Amino acid sequence: MQHTTAHALTADYIRSHIRTVPDWPAPGVQFRDITPLLQNPKVFRVLIDEFVHRWFDLKPDAVAGLDARGFILGAVVAYELNVGFVPIRKKGKLPYTTVEESYELEYGSATVEMHTDAVKPGDRVVLIDDLIATGGTMTAGLRLLQKLGAEVIEGAAIVDLPELGGSRRIRDAGLPLFTLVDYDGH
Template sequence: MQLSCSTLRQFFFLRPPRLPSSSPPLFLTPRRRLPSVVRAMASVGSDDRRLSRIASTIRVIHDFPKPGIKFQDITTLLLDPEAFRHTIDMFVERYKDKKISVVAGVEARGFIFGPPISLAIGAKFVPLRKPKKLPGEVIAEEYSLEYGTGIMEMHVGAVHPGERALVIDDLVATGGTLAAAIRLLERVGAEVVECACVIELPELKGRERLNGKPVFVLIEAD
């Protein structure tokens, strides 16, 4: 049976999650509750209960992937269907009327949030990947991040001049990956409307590397 895009959007984004009403998920019970390492951003309304739910599911892993790094782990957010749904919904609400035609997801966690957002707003999803992961002809940009350096690639022909693009990732830290993503898209003539992340580490001043490009985040790390 084939389903239309509108039917899929209704299924994923309008259907309420089926969660137990008597008790929260096991990993959110008081005895095993994850530490809240983020706070709601006032820019999206800190009184929004959805933000509190999202923030409560994110944990920090110290000294990962190397000593001195505090890794913001969103995999625990994915264990809570309601929090995950809230996350996607809040991005969709922001971008559904902005005429976005490209959602570019940064490997790897941008691949988690990007596809459902692109489906809901009627845009195509373009993966931005590490070297030798994309078959065929690619263009590349080097970048630096909090714990190393790397190269990001995008398929030639995936994005066309004049398209309006959204860059999505789970986190903005030093801004290196987002800056590389912006450069890739602008090299082919796309207009990067905004970057969107679940979490921001403001002390690392990643926004300063983006040449004034707007960044929308839901929550920020303490």
């Protein structure tokens, strides 16, 4: 991914505040923990501003966030852009009429859903999560939004783990993707 010098400096700053937890949740996994980004008010503001400034002129109608860390980012970004926020939740968590989409995991499958009135046909939506691994959750979120007629203008995450192939799968599904920090390996 080609970054401007300012963006590269911001990405390095963000990366310096991501904690790597070895062997969690399983041996051999290097877990990229974004919670330190949220704990420091200056770092959190830099992180949010990076997304807000990217979409300020695109004027999306809504920001959709994927359960659960995408809620943290998406809600704040939506607030700053003065647009609505759409939670895409794990199955069984929403109280109203929903539309759902299942996707494959390494072992088994999962389902996400959102309210049927969360977006309207033609709404321009940004879809956000904290990390891209296999891409299953984000592509399921994309399909959900498309089922209701929304145009997903871009997907975004703080971290991309490109070796797991998720960012490629997301782009192959037709969704432009913006990430701040890439890690080789996983």
